[in-house]
Amino acid sequence: MASRQLHLELLRNVLRSPMSFFEATPSGNLLNRFAKEIDAIDCMIPDGLKMALGYVFKLMEVCVIVLLATPFAAVIMLPLALLYAFVQVTLTSRVSRWLAVNLEFLGNGIVLSAAVLSVMGKDTLSPGIVGLAVSHSLQVTGILSWIVRSWTDVENNIVSVERVKEYADTPKEAEWALEDSSLSPSWPQAGTIEFRDYGLQYRKGLELALKGISLHVHEREKIGIVGRTGAGKSSLALGIFRILEAAKGEIYIDGINIAELGLHDLRSRITIIPQDPVLFSGSLRMNLDPFDAYSDEEVWKALELAHLKNFVSGLPDKLNYDKSPAQPLGQRQLVCLARALLRKTRILVLDEATAAVDLETDALIQSTIRSQFEDCAVLTIAHRLNTVMDYTKVIVMDKGHIVEMDSPSNLIAQSGQFYRMCREAGLV
The missing domain is CATH 1.20.1560.10 (ABC transporter type 1, transmembrane domain)
Structure with missing residues (x-):
């Protein structure tokens, strides 16, 4: 014992x-x-x-x-x-x-x-x-x-x-759930995100990875985040999910300071599709819906929208197929997309989700996001610039700062850093 x-x-x-x-x-x-x-x-x-x-x-x-x-x-x-x-x-x-x-x-x-x-x-x-x-x-x-x-x-x-x-x-994360929380079950309803002079560092004594970030993401906005390696793009996602706590400033989602929420209340209400898709040992259904919160019909609908229905239908045990971790990278990424479609939260974060997949899978993911997450706020940390060219805004980051922020067409017209990145990618 x-x-x-x-x-x-x-x-x-x-x-x-x-x-x-x-x-x-x-x-x-x-x-x-x-x-x-x-x-x-x-x-x-x-x-x-x-x-x-x-x-x-x-x-x-x-x-x-x-x-x-x-x-x-x-x-x-x-x-x-x-x-x-x-x-x-x-x-x-x-x-x-x-x-x-x-x-x-x-x-x-x-x-x-x-x-x-x-x-x-x-x-x-x-x-x-x-x-x-x-x-x-x-x-x-x-x-x-x-x-x-x-x-x-x-x-x-x-x-x-x-x-x-x-x-x-050793140091611990914040409380998983707060007993006296009065958070609405439907939060966030609008999906607005506001950074107020936000700063973040990976460990005490290190330089700030994000410095003085002030940003307002409106309802249903599609925001692309681009920049060189080490510019601080993924740090924004870490801050939203409170994987790392703020060194200064605050983040507000629908007007609520996320630092005052339990980690479970926060992380269960927003969705991320990471660059490295993770599948656990177990059935495909368990990977899609580990807590049995959705019916089989809803799961099949999500698979259909994620362009996986035909593939799963051909598996020996269909949803009970238990060799999930051995799937190719592109299919694993589509499984993560199906997870996001099942949850359908008001905020979706894509952390270079299509950086390691082929162009065909990239196109499937992007088309699904545009059609199925039209009513959601989407933050895309982009490796391929063409995936964010039709977004509402593009944020260009460098050394932890926002150096440019506007619509893609306006940024290209300004001939700044985003224009140079597009020229290098052969988009202009």
Whole structure:
């Protein structure tokens, strides 16, 4: 039970850790905590304690037998025990060198005392009692060796508990849900987003990844976000989902400061299609609707809109097909699109969702987004500029700042940075 509780606490602490924790912590360390350290707490420590206690009781049995046969042995055994304890304390730094000598000395001392006292009391002791006492006293050296060995194993493995508890003190994300939340079940209804002098950094001490971002996304607007690598495009998405907390400023969605919401309330009301599509082990239906919130008809409708209906219909088990992670990249991206179609939230974020797929899949995704998310606010972090040429606005970012923001046609007319990027892409 104690090991299970430690494992649950470790899992809870790791799952609630912010992204900066995973950036600074090697994955090998995490695997080691969940595998080797938990195994040591599960098996090594209980086995070591069990063995140590078993031999302690065996030692007590020998002492009782010797004392019952020769009560005067207590006069010798007590000083021997005190001497042994004194040697262990004073020679802690050289225990490994003196351990064998100490154990042999103590064991032989008990054997000697049992033998000498047995000879002295030969007139009153029966030969059977004497043989029992001496034969048991001969086991003392081996018993002491096993006690020390098993206890040393416990001391070596008890560090695993400290290593598992170490992650209890790491920084955690904000509360998952707020008890006194009065958030409407239909929030956000309009899907407006407002950044007010927003700043974000990946870890304390690092330079701000976003600097003084002020932006207002209106209802049903389609915003394209472009820029060079490292300009801060994906950082905007991290800020909206509070994967990283604001270093300064605020983000408001439908007039509500998202910093005052529980993480579940926020993240469950907006949708993202990431660049790297993630499918979990399990059936295709579980990947689309893990909480069984939608009917099969709704799932098939989403697959049809995501251009996957014919493909899934041809699978052996259809929605129960359980080889989802092995699907090609383009099909996995379309599955993520089907997820978004099922949820149909008022805000959709595409984080370079089509950067790694072929042009045909890119065209399918873009056509579906234009037709099915017409009433939603869409923020597209674009790798291919042609995907945002018909958007309401395009934001050009550079070094964490918004350097240009207007409609694509106006930005091209201004002959600025967006114009140069389009010229490089062969669009003008």
